[in-house]
Amino acid sequence: MNTNSNAGPEFHITINNNEAGTTRQTQLAREQRYVAGLYERLDLLRARTRKQLDGVLAQGGGGTHQNRSERDSFAGMYSERLARLWAVENGLCFGRLDLTGEKPLYIGRLGLSDDEQTRLLIDWRAPVAQPFYRATPAEPMGVTRRRHLQTRGRRVIGVDDDLFDLDRLSDDDRATLNGEAALLASLGEKRTGRMRDIVATIQAEQDRVIRSDLNGVLVVQGGPGTGKTVVALHRAAYLLYTHRERLARRGVLIVGPNLTFLRYIEQVLPSLGETDVLLSTVGELYPGVTATAREPEDVAAVKGGARMAQVIARAVQDRQRMPRRPIDIDLGRYTLRLDQRVCETARGRALRSRRPHNQARAVFVRQVLGALAKQAAKALGRGMLDESDLADLREELRTEPAVKSALNRLWPYLTPQQLLLGLYGSRERMEYAGLGAAERDLLFRAPRPGRDQWTEADVPLLDEAAELLGDIDPLVLRAAATQAEEELAAARRAEEAQRDSELTYAREVLELTGMSDILDAERFAARHRDDEIHLTTAERAAADRTWAYGHIIVDEAQELSAMAWRMLMRHSPNRSMTIVGDIAQTGSAAGATSWKQVLDPYAAGRWRVETLSVNYRTPVELMAVAADVLTLIGPSLRAPESVRETGTRPWSRRIADLGELGPIVAGEVVEGGRLVVIVPAGRAAELGEAVTSAVPGAVAAQGADALEAPVAVLTVAEAKGLEFDAVIVAEPGEILAESGRGAGDLYVALTRATQRLGVVHTGPLPEILSRCEPVAVS
Numbered sequence: 119m120n121t122n123s124n125a126g127p128e129f130h131i132t133i134n135n136n137e138a139g140t141t142r143q144t145q146l147a148r149e150q151r152y153v154a155g156l157y158e159r160l161d162l163l164r165a166r167t168r169k170q171l172d173g174v175l176a177q178g179g180g181g182t183h184q185n186r187s188e189r190d191s192f193a194g195m196y197s198e199r200l201a202r203l204w205a206v207e208n209g210l211c212f213g214r215l216d217l218t219g220e221k222p223l224y225i226g227r228l229g230l231s232d233d234e235q236t237r238l239l240i241d242w243r244a245p246v247a248q249p250f251y252r253a254t255p256a257e258p259m260g261v262t263r264r265r266h267l268q269t270r271g272r273r274v275i276g277v278d279d280d281l282f283d284l285d286r287l288s289d290d291d292r293a294t295l296n297g298e299a300a301l302l303a304s305l306g307e308k309r310t311g312r313m314r315d316i317v318a319t320i321q322a323e324q325d326r327v328i329r330s331d332l333n334g335v336l337v338v339q340g341g342p343g344t345g346k347t348v349v350a351l352h353r354a355a356y357l358l359y360t361h362r363e364r365l366a367r368r369g370v371l372i373v374g375p376n377l378t379f380l381r382y383i384e385q386v387l388p389s390l391g392e393t394d395v396l397l398s399t400v401g402e403l404y405p406g407v408t409a410t411a412r413e414p415e416d417v418a419a420v421k422g423g424a425r426m427a428q429v430i431a432r433a434v435q436d437r438q439r440m441p442r443r444p445i446d447i448d449l450g451r452y453t454l455r456l457d458q459r460v461c462e463t464a465r466g467r468a469l470r471s472r473r474p475h476n477q478a479r480a481v482f483v484r485q486v487l488g489a490l491a492k493q494a495a496k497a498l499g500r501g502m503l504d505e506s507d508l509a510d511l512r513e514e515l516r517t518e519p520a521v522k523s524a525l526n527r528l529w530p531y532l533t534p535q536q537l538l539l540g541l542y543g544s545r546e547r548m549e550y551a552g553l554g555a556a557e558r559d560l561l562f563r564a565p566r567p568g569r570d571q572w573t574e575a576d577v578p579l580l581d582e583a584a585e586l587l588g589d590i591d592p593l594v595l596r597a598a599a600t601q602a603e604e605e606l607a608a609a610r611r612a613e614e615a616q617r618d619s620e621l622t623y624a625r626e627v628l629e630l631t632g633m634s635d636i637l638d639a640e641r642f643a644a645r646h647r648d649d650e651i652h653l654t655t656a657e658r659a660a661a662d663r664t665w666a667y668g669h670i671i672v673d674e675a676q677e678l679s680a681m682a683w684r685m686l687m688r689h690s691p692n693r694s695m696t697i698v699g700d701i702a703q704t705g706s707a708a709g710a711t712s713w714k715q716v717l718d719p720y721a722a723g724r725w726r727v728e729t730l731s732v733n734y735r736t737p738v739e740l741m742a743v744a745a746d747v748l749t750l751i752g753p754s755l756r757a758p759e760s761v762r763e764t765g766t767r768p769w770s771r772r773i774a775d776l777g778e779l780g781p782i783v784a785g786e787v788v789e790g791g792r793l794v795v796i797v798p799a800g801r802a803a804e805l806g807e808a809v810t811s812a813v814p815g816a817v818a819a820q821g822a823d824a825l826e827a828p829v830a831v832l833t834v835a836e837a838k839g840l841e842f843d844a845v846i847v848a849e850p851g852e853i854l855a856e857s858g859r860g861a862g863d864l865y866v867a868l869t870r871a872t873q874r875l876g877v878v879h880t881g882p883l884p885e886i887l888s889r890c891e892p893v894a895v896s
């Protein structure tokens with residue numbers, strides 16, 4: 119079949135005659151006996167591991183630190199093993215390979231041996247299992263037969279064979295030939311709202327991607343439905359199996375476009391027995407910040423542009439700006455003068471130290487205090503002080519509130535949050551940082567106290583700022599936290615007394631100055647310090663902004679901005695990455711237009727492309743409509759080839775007003791199936807209401823609800839990467855016109871369905887969709 123790129127002649131034979139029945143039963147019974155034995159072994163291993171875990175836990179929490187630490191790591195290891203043994207219950211064994219002159223190999227979700235070390239089951243990721251996915255008649259790799267076992271629970275309910283050596287067919291064999299069935303059966307099934315693993319039906323071109331080398335950057339380019347996401351997840355499982363030690367230490371990060379998408383894929387790796395992987399959006403990659411606020415596309419596009427790296431650097435410099443006039447510091451007994459020359463010299467020293475802003479501050483402060491101490495000595499008439507007296511004087515000055523305040527103005531401690539809020543809140547600062555007038559208008563915002571002020575596009579900027587600012591000395595943090603708590607407590611007392619809103623004010627002050635983040639950071643650290651030993655690699659990585667991952671997988675990678683790439687690259691110093699996407703589907707204004715443009719700056723000569731060419735999701739009839747739209751994106755682009763036909767043409771229906779949309783959607787709902795209405799972003803609320811008010815159970819929101827409801831209303835950005843049994847695209851003309859990348863958006867919308875597609879429109883149907891069959895209005 120065409121899914122194996124070097125498949126050569128057709129090699130699947132289907133025999134469906136009645137005489138085959140009995141021999142088929144014999145084969146099933148034989149396989150059933152084998153599979154039952156595997157489950158018996160699995161049960162035994164589970165019981166043994168449970169006993170080992172109980173043994174460790176029974177030792178309690180006493181002993182030396184080292185004893186406890188060893189026990190913890192054994193307990194962690196046994197729990198992980200147990201979780202893995204439980205995860206493989208469904209579909210434990212799904213394949214058998216018959217090789218010339220050898221005993222058959224059974225392929226499954228993990229490797230099993232008996233007590234004599236005889237192999238009973240081969241992990242699908244092991245090198246010997248590779249022919250299960252790659253063998254073709256042209257290149258049989260020693261395989262005479264590949265058998266797919268279908269199981270329900272622990273029962274074998276069917277077998278499908280691909281025979282590569284037809285001369286060796288026995289009568290029994292002839293009875294069970296039914297190639298492609300496993301794949302096609304799997305593709306035709308109703309969608310559940312969660313992605314499933316495809317371990318039993320991985321195709322040859324996909325297997326090449328899954329087993330590609332760990333090193334360097336692998337780009338997986340492919341049209342919609344070619345399995346990029348599912349393949350990337352299997353690659354994660356493969357890499358963890360093959361390079362377990364290296365990756366267990368440094369972890370694997372999978373980045374997806376939004377939380378609904380992460381929900382959609384979250385069960386795949388656990389079903390493959392892998393749980394210690396961090397799934398995240400870009401917006402969640404900065405510990406302690408939740409990026410939930412929304413902002414217009416053009417604002418996000420400015421924030422995502424590569425130029426923002428310089429803007430942030432200038433914004434930091436701006437906070438090291440020297441005074442235009444000398445600063446007089448009144449200490450009561452005498453007044454000290456801090457002139458520009460002293461400040462300039464101190465700044466020069468601090469910058470030459472090449473430390474980040476917050477650490478360079480120490481150099482700046484030391485210089486300034488030195489100069490002030492000398493002045494003070496003179497003012498006190500003690501011109502000839504020795505070094506130790508001067509040191510005392512410097513320490514005295516350090517704690518003087520007037521000196522502290524002057525230093526804080528000249529070279530303040532800054533959190534990334536403070537830097538960014540200060541920048542967005544001041545047109546003058548933005549101008550100094552190099553932003554043009556139009557950009558300043560877009561980015562300007564009055565500071566909004568509250569936790570929802572960060573957007574996804576802010577996160578890479580916070581991370582960039584954190585790099586340039588560096589950490590704040592923990593002692594300073596602690597002092598700041600104490601001070602903030604005191605202020606809060608004072609405000610609380612004031613509130614009790616006066617019943618006014620001072621507490622709210624104090625909280626707002628804390629938010630605005632970023633102190634609340636400091637407090638949170640402190641508490642977070644304290645909470646985790648004691649139980650760090652129990653954290654998995656993924657958990658430790660998630661809490662550490664500077665974590666260097668062993669491997670990073672980026673899905674829907676075309677959507678990432680230049681600033682997001684900078685952040686991800688910092689997490690991947692070894693540049694071991696898998697980048698999965700489709701340039702034709704780019705929707706975000708800050709997204710990519712070519713892989714070269716994205717990757718050359720970071721991994722020139724170290725990235726390679728694999729292309730997936732077969733569409734497993736969208737049937738031929740639907741893909742024909744989508745392919746027309748693809749020509750709008752690029753005349754030379756070719757849509758992937760679909761493997762299935764359904765015989766059902768996509769339809770289009772013109773309506774007079776939106777009131778008709780709900781009943782049309784209701785009429786398309788199929789019992790047990792899942793339908794999505796994809797709407798223009800600018801009309802999401804209105805069209806969401808039109809559908810949810812007319813269709814019981816319909817939801818118009820992202821998240822788990824959207825995956826589980828029989829009908830969901832989503833924008834293109836929200837539906838990206840997901841799939842549904844049926845899709846209705848509402849107002850396609852508006853989707854096309856909504857942004858500069860409207861054609862890409864419409865292409866994404868049209869390729870989400872596994873079975874049926876319809877288009878509903880109030881205005882004229884865009885010419886490009888004329889392949890849809892118009893439905894007459896009754």
Ligand SMILES: Nc1ncnc2c1ncn2[C@@H]1O[C@H](COP(=O)(O)OP(=O)(O)OP(=O)(O)O)[C@@H](O)[C@H]1O
Pocket residue numbers: 301304305313314316319320321324340341342343344345346347348349700734735838839840841869
């Ligand atoms: N070898 C396979 N066996 C069974 N199902 C498969 C196989 N390959 C892909 N699929 C199924 O095809 C569908 C599309 O896969 P996936 O979502 O990974 O595609 P994609 O390339 O990421 O698509 P898009 O770019 O549109 O998001 C999924 O339901 C997936 O399970």
